[in-house]
Amino acid sequence: MVKPTRVTNRIRALRFAHDEMTQAELAERIGVTRQTVIAIEQGRYSPSLEIAFQIAHVFKVPLEEVFHYPGSQEETT
């Protein structure tokens, strides 16, 4: 059954906090198209673990500060 992804992200806020990094700049640094960055940012596409880690590395933050899955906080505490 097709269902929407529950993964949310803070990529837009992180881009803003990093000198208003453009989607094109982020896309170039992680090796994807700008359209893929747009789709990830809007929650229309769940990236692979590798891309997720690459995005976190660009912003120099842990993965959990970029992506969030409902319930993950409650389960770990």
Place this chain on the structure above:
Amino acid sequence: MSKILYITEKVMTLEEKRAWIRLVVAVAAYGGYVVVVLGRAAGRPLAEAPYAAALLWSVGAAIVAAIVAEVVAGAVNPKASRAKDVRDREIGRLGDHVGQSFVTIGAVAAMLMAVAGWDRFWIANVIYLCFALSAVLGNVTKVIVYRGSFPQW
């Protein structure tokens, strides 16, 4: 205006343009073929209509038209990204998977029709119809996923 705000701009990757081109070409080529064959039948039983040349021209023209359109699409906006990433490959696989089912249906149908002794007209046309449906549904799937969200199962 802040450069960060162009978030929702609808731009296409080269792969999305290719999906649109192949969709339009498949519909136009098969539609043109049907119109020509129905015109040639001119009241006779459909199986007696000359179809072979129209079918071959339709398939050939579709291949050439798709290649030319893709070259033109690349030349019109040379600054557009030609990159193909993991999302493009995933969408491509999904579209091909959807379209593939109709190729199988066409092959099995043609095999059964040949065994049952159907006229070659119907065998050739069921194969071409399934090829066309495969291209249309596969590329419609790609366009929908490019415009919407990737399905999660």
